[in-house]
Amino acid sequence: MTERTAEPTGPAERAASIAAYWDAAAPSFDEEPDHGLRAGRTRAAWARLLRSWIPSAPLDVLDIGCGTGSLSLLLAEAGHRATGVDLAPRMIEEARAKFTTAGLTARLLVGDAMAPPTGDQRFDAVLCRHLLWTLPDPEAALRAWVARLRPGGRLVLVEGRWRQSARAAAPYADGAASLPWHGGIGAEELSRTVRPLTAGLRVDSLGEHPDLWGGEVDDERYVLVAHV
Incomplete structure (x- = not known):
């Protein structure tokens, strides 16, 4: 019988386990169509939506x-001043290489999404895609992100419940099954959580746009855009 690895017992151990998982995933991460945006139609579809969510460049945008x-x-290509934060050092290495190749600049930092290492800086927009399900306290993270917005700023959350099959329900890293929103978060629940923190929000479905994902999808995918 194979010996089972003990699950992390504390926040630091859990964070290290999750960072190690994404470090290992970094070299092949961009093979997913909506990760690498290598196909012209997929890249154009995301660029078009970003312009509608975060218009009027140049703005200070935090990509968590x-x-x-x-x-x-x-x-950055749209003229914004981008700051990217990720827990996994190898993800940030890949991001820096991508910017070097493109001849563009951004501030790219290794850090915890719960407390991005950006000091007292405030941003015009905070963008987060497919991350809330990995966090030990997503509601606290949302409060922290809203606090980093300037008056009139916007919170852009690309989320969904895209792991709905029994096969996909297995933990992606040790201890992940106990995370509050493991497997994703539906639009109604996320709206209830975000609404008290903001002055108004809207939700748009993204599941009917195959160019975003490299093909047809049949699960819940959406964007929530909220203003403060």
């Missing part, structure tokens, strides 16, 4: 859980 920096790069 930026991964390999694909969305941060689109923000």
